[in-house]
Amino acid sequence: MELIEEWYKQYGLEVFNYLAYRMATRDVDDLVQETFIKAFHGVNRFKGDSSPKTWLISIARNVATDFHRKRRRFVSDEQFSDLVSPDLPIERLIDVMDARHAINKAVQNLKPNYQEVVILRGILELSIVETAQTLGWTESKVKVTWHRALKELRKHLETGGMEHVSVR
Structure with missing residues (x-):
């Protein structure tokens, strides 16, 4: 839990910016939260082959893809x-x-x-x-x-x- 909190402090803004540019929703904060929840649940699968930032943005990318599949909207x-x-x-x-x-x-x-x-x-x-x-x-x-x-x-x-x- 502490590791994810630390990563949130370090990379939360970058994850937010990625999602804000990629998404057409005012619910970007919710998508950031979903990204970090997924990271929390999958932290044992993080092998360190990449930086935590790129791993988190990869998760955010999947969250965005899932959201687009559901809504099919663009940046407002x-x-x-x-x-x-x-x-x-x-x-x-x-x-x-x-x-x-x-x-x-x-x-x-x-x-x-x-x-x-x-x-x-x-x-x-x-x-x-x-x-x-x-x-x-x-x-x-x-x-x-x-x-x-x-x-x-x-x-x-x-x-x-x-x-x-x-x-x-």
Whole structure:
């Protein structure tokens, strides 16, 4: 129990961010809780082959997949409003919201493998090794998929009129 509590303190925010970008629900806290409950029940199966963070995000990924199967929903606009500082000038705020909406829409239009790698590498900034461990892929597959996903994401942003939005 103490180990899971420690991991929650260390990685809870990253699990929350992963689920927030992946999900279209205001119940992200519930999904984070479900992730850590599953981790608690399965901690004896954690072998240490990967970091606790990648193991937890793998569990969160499965929780998200289960949720999507049940609901078939995507990330909502309301989630992005919580991410913007109220100190921004209104013009800049509108630009930021438009860019985030465009990126969200473009990510949602990617095929599932591309969505996963964009969220993990681009948004959560996991390393290639961590992403490979989380997805159960080779590092090579992560690199190739990341490259292809960014190329596809750029295309979606350009066709959506957001060619000025930067994609790494």
